[in-house]
Amino acid sequence: MxxxxxxxxxxxxxxxxxxxxxxxxxxxxxxxxxxxxxxxxxxxxxxxxxxxxxxxxxxxxxxxxxxxxxxxxxxxxxxxxxxxxxxxxxxxxxxxxxxxxxxGASPEMIEKMGDKATAKATMKAAGVPCVPGSDGLLESFEQADMLAKEFGYPVMLKATAGGGGKGMRAVWKAEDLLKAWESARQEAGAAFGNDGMYMEKLIEEPRHIEIQVVGDSYGKACHLSERDCSVQRRHQKLTEETPSPFMTDELRQAMGDAAVKAAEFIKYEGAGTVEFLVDKHRNFYFMEMNTRIQVEHPITEQVIDYDLIREQILVAAGVPISGKNYLPQLHSIECRINAEDPYNDFRPSPGKITTLHMPGGHGVRLDTHVYSGYTIPPNYDSMIAKLITTAQTREEAINKMKRALDEFVIEGIKTTIPFHRQLMDEQAYVEGDYTTKFMETFKMNEPKQ
Missing domain, CATH: 3.40.50.20 (Rossmann fold)
Known part of the structure; x- marks a missing residue:
């Protein structure tokens, strides 16, 4: 060790x-x-x-x-x-x-799964369902135009070195393709020094559901069930939950099996996440693999009583995994608390925290590095805390989250606490009826005076 x-x-x-x-x-x-x-x-x-x-x-x-x-x-x-x-x-x-x-992952593994076009080809070879799309990088606009006609609109242009939504463009009709192609390449080149593009069929009414996997150095992998990350703004996740309210037992088994197959095919070592898009008919397609621990890993830990960081360290030290797949026994929700103003287009709000009262009680977990008097620097990601509630049912977890958010006081800066509190009352969210497009129609209520 x-x-x-x-x-x-x-x-x-x-x-x-x-x-x-x-x-x-x-x-x-x-x-x-x-x-x-x-x-x-x-x-x-x-x-x-x-x-x-x-x-x-x-x-x-x-x-x-x-x-x-x-x-x-x-x-x-x-x-x-x-x-x-x-x-x-x-x-x-x-x-x-x-x-x-x-x-974490070996250099070879990161290279294989980090480049999205290579990852997709690898997953196809492993027999994992993939979104219909270009085989590797697009060589020209003419090829993009031909494939878009073949797949049928809408299509999605994606930067191969992309992340955080940069270099991505949804194209709904042929006359918009050239403009999208040029702007996506320009943005990707500026952000990543690589303007390579590929194309996929755009999945309508998609949900973003990921499967947590762990693999050891002996070629064995297991999954720890799913997380639903569909509530996003500009491709940045805002809240996550497990189990997904959209899942069925059959879909969970099929996606879990596919994720384990993917991990074992590439002999993956460590904690990783196989990310899928799931359409309204519950067809699922491989999107990408994250070869690291995820921000939202605590909700998985809460529903199966499992320390993922500990497992990462054990696997890295050569300890074999049990190989057992896990299913959620409870329901857990995570709200990412960002230093942003939700009433002002989520503008960053760095500065000094003058007052801080943290929520507590049964089934409430708070992962944070801030304290009263701490100054949030403007140089980094705006996330300052993750509030996680866990209960026997989804309804109880939502009610617990409402109570915890009401208790959570941060003064001196603006935070996304009011956004999450409103979200927990939104009918579509309460009913589990949301997709990755949810935030396109979400409107913040007027702030309380």
């Missing part, structure tokens, strides 16, 4: 990893930028190393500084969390070269 793990991340996920390491008797090293000197992960780790100034490219994304921090503290493993370098094949390879275990 590892003696010391460096956490190459910040905020709530860094604190989350530190907690499990302490329970396992493993020493921890926090890394931080100058903007994060007062963050809780710095205070709770056994050691802390400043790795640069506030901008991510000079700190959390600067591989040489992170490797140097691991070497001077004698860390024998690095946990990358999510975001930043968690799916960076080059960083995974550098860790290997320096004799430091990367608690």
């Amino acid at each position: 590892f003696k010391k793990i460096l956490i190459a991340n910040r905020g709530e996920i860094a604190l989350r990893v530190i907690r499990t390491c302490r329970e396992m008797g493993i020493k921890t090293v926090a890394v931080y930028s100058t903007a994060d000197a007062e963050s809780l992960h710095v205070k709770f780790a056994d050691e802390a190393v400043c790795i640069g100034p506030a901008p991510s490219n000079l700190s959390y994304l600067k591989m040489s500084n992170i490797i140097a921090a691991a070497e001077i503290t004698n860390a024998d493993a690095i946990h990358p969390g999510y975001g930043f370098l968690s799916e960076n094949a080059k960083f995974s390879k550098i860790c290997q070269e320096h004799g430091i275990k990367f608690i």
Whole structure:
């Protein structure tokens, strides 16, 4: 087992990893930028190393500084969390070269699944259902035009190196294709330095449902059931739940089997997520694989009583998994609390938290790194907390979430707490009748005076 793990991340996920390491008797090293000197992960780790100034490219994304921090503290493993370098094949390879275990996917695995066109070809070979689309990258606009006619509109153009919705365009009719093609390539080139595009048939009334998988170094994988992540804004998830209100037992088994087949086909090692689009007829199609821990992993932990970070560490240390598939025994909902103003188009709201009262009680979990007096820097993702409620039924979990949100007080900045409180009363959400298009018609009520 590892003696010391460096956490190459910040905020709530860094604190989350530190907690499990302490329970396992493993020493921890926090890394931080100058903007994060007062963050809780710095205070709770056994050691802390400043790795640069506030901008991510000079700190959390600067591989040489992170490797140097691991070497001077004698860390024998690095946990990358999510975001930043968690799916960076080059960083995974550098860790290997320096004799430091990367608690995540191998460089080959990240390369195979990180490029969406390659991932889709791999999944087709594994026999996993895929959305009808181009075989690999599009070579020209003329090819895109021909395939769109073949699949039938609507179609979706996607950047192969994409993420966070950049380089994606839905095209509903032929006359709009050229403009979408040019703007998507330009955006992808600027964001990722890669303007490669591929095309898929656009799935109407889709739900975004992902299956959590864990694979070990002996070729065995299992699934831990699904999470419904369909409530999104600009391709960023806002809330997630498990089990999905849209699932049937048959669909859960079919999707779980497909996810395990995918993981075992590529001999996947670690915790990962196989993401699917599910249409209104409950046909499911492979979308992508995330080769890391997900933001929303706590809801899975809550419904099957399972520490996913601990499992990541055990698998990385060579411990075999049981191979058992898990089904949810309870219902769990996660609301991402962001430092954003939901009454002002979700504009970021960094600044100092002047008052903080956290909710508690049975079935309430709060993963956060903030505290009263903490200043949220403007340099990073705006998520500051994850509020999770768990109960016997979906209705009880929603009622518990309403109560917890009413208790949750953050002053000094704007947050998405009012959005989530309204969401929990929205009839379509309460009935489980939502798709990835849900937020296109959602309107915030007037703020309470």
